Amino acid sequence: MARAAWRVAAEMPTLEKTMKAIVFENYPRSNRLRLREVEKPTPAEDQVLVRVIAASVNAGDAHRIKAPLPLRFLLSRLMGPRNSQLGTDIAGRVEAVGSGVTEFKPGDEVFGVCPGAFAEFVCAKETKLAHKPANVSFEAAAASPVVGFTALQGLRDRGNVRAGQKLLVNGATSGVGMFAVQYAKSVGAEVTGVSSTRNLELVRSMGADHVVDYTRQDFTREGKYDLIYDAIGNRSAGALQRALAPRGLCVVAGFTSFPRMLANIVQARLLRGDRKVVNQSIAQSLKADLLVIRDLLEQGKVVPLIERSYPLSETVDAIRLVGTRRARGKLVITMN
Ligand SMILES: NC(=O)c1ccc[n+]([C@@H]2O[C@H](COP(=O)([O-])OP(=O)(O)OC[C@H]3O[C@@H](n4cnc5c(N)ncnc54)[C@H](OP(=O)(O)O)[C@@H]3O)[C@@H](O)[C@H]2O)c1
Known part of the structure; x- marks a missing residue:
């Protein structure tokens, strides 16, 4: 010492x-x-x-x-x-x-x-x-670190995001969401980003293939997605399940309130069928993931x-x- x-x-x-x-x-x-x-x-x-x-x-x-x-x-x-x-x-x-x-x-x-x-x-x-x-x-x-850990561990580890999958990111202009949209594009997913009207162009500029304006459309009533990454946490587990394709998965990272989160955890466990809704736990600050984030930034895959x-x-x-x-x-x- x-x-x-x-x-x-x-x-x-x-x-x-x-x-x-x-x-x-x-x-x-x-x-x-x-x-x-x-x-x-x-x-x-x-x-x-x-x-x-x-x-x-x-x-x-x-x-x-x-x-x-x-x-x-x-x-x-x-x-x-x-x-x-x-x-x-x-x-x-x-x-x-x-x-x-x-x-x-x-x-x-x-x-x-x-x-x-x-x-x-x-x-x-x-x-x-x-x-x-x-x-x-x-x-x-x-x-980049915290939002990067969250998006990587949610999409890659929990969601197993893959090329060709139809992915929807709720909250595409949140810190976690903007990382998730760009990371998912870098692995070849077809990405739909949800945002308000003022941010639609921004979501497109990040590479999203499609956009949904949440002030005009309810994404849970339109479209079927293989994977949903919810960086907002404002929808019920039942509504999220409705927007999933067969064998689809929704990973919820967003948090709006403790009562909503608890209700969603309980409801998600009661859902029947092959379409699952799961809550992401708190992201871990792992050195290996920090190096992945560094590479994504260096290569311009995430800006x-x-x-x-x-x-x-x-x-x-x-x-x-x-x-x-x-x-x-x-x-x-x-x-x-
Ligand atoms: N699990 C973990 O370890 C972990 C780690 C970090 C963060 N989180 C959670 O992840 C969430 C995102 O956090 P953040 O810091 O990245 O972002 P944030 O500051 O919570 O997100 C703000 C953005 O969300 C958009 N937004 C607000 N309401 C929306 C809605 N109903 N639909 C779609 N977009 C909406 C806003 O755009 P408009 O103004 O255009 O609506 C704004 O751009 C939070 O709930 C946070 O608690 C979890």
């Missing part, structure tokens, strides 16, 4: 001891986000100190802030009221590495996941990072849709917009 500390100190290019970070004060009765000056982290043996250049907001950040009172109480008890870091996706430059780190060195451009991403510096585990492709911006890299970038001080506005479920693609936080 002493050697690790010496290496870190030797490689630290600046003497800054503090940094700016968004701190989530998670008190059960009032939770708030504050931009604070906090201690700069020091990497442990298996960690990499990253100067964050871009981070991105996920639906999970909005869910945490809007969590119902009992859940907030539980989280504040488990994690401590001031120990609640928000943000997961990062892209940046390596500042220093712990003594056990072999894959990265100071100066490397990296992306991946780390709790507390809304900060100028993070200490990420080596296993949660990958090298950022040189032809991909920090913003695009930061926009993240970024609606807007915000400075760190306006993180709360970005999380609020994600919480309205109207954000297109991803919202990115960029550091100075």
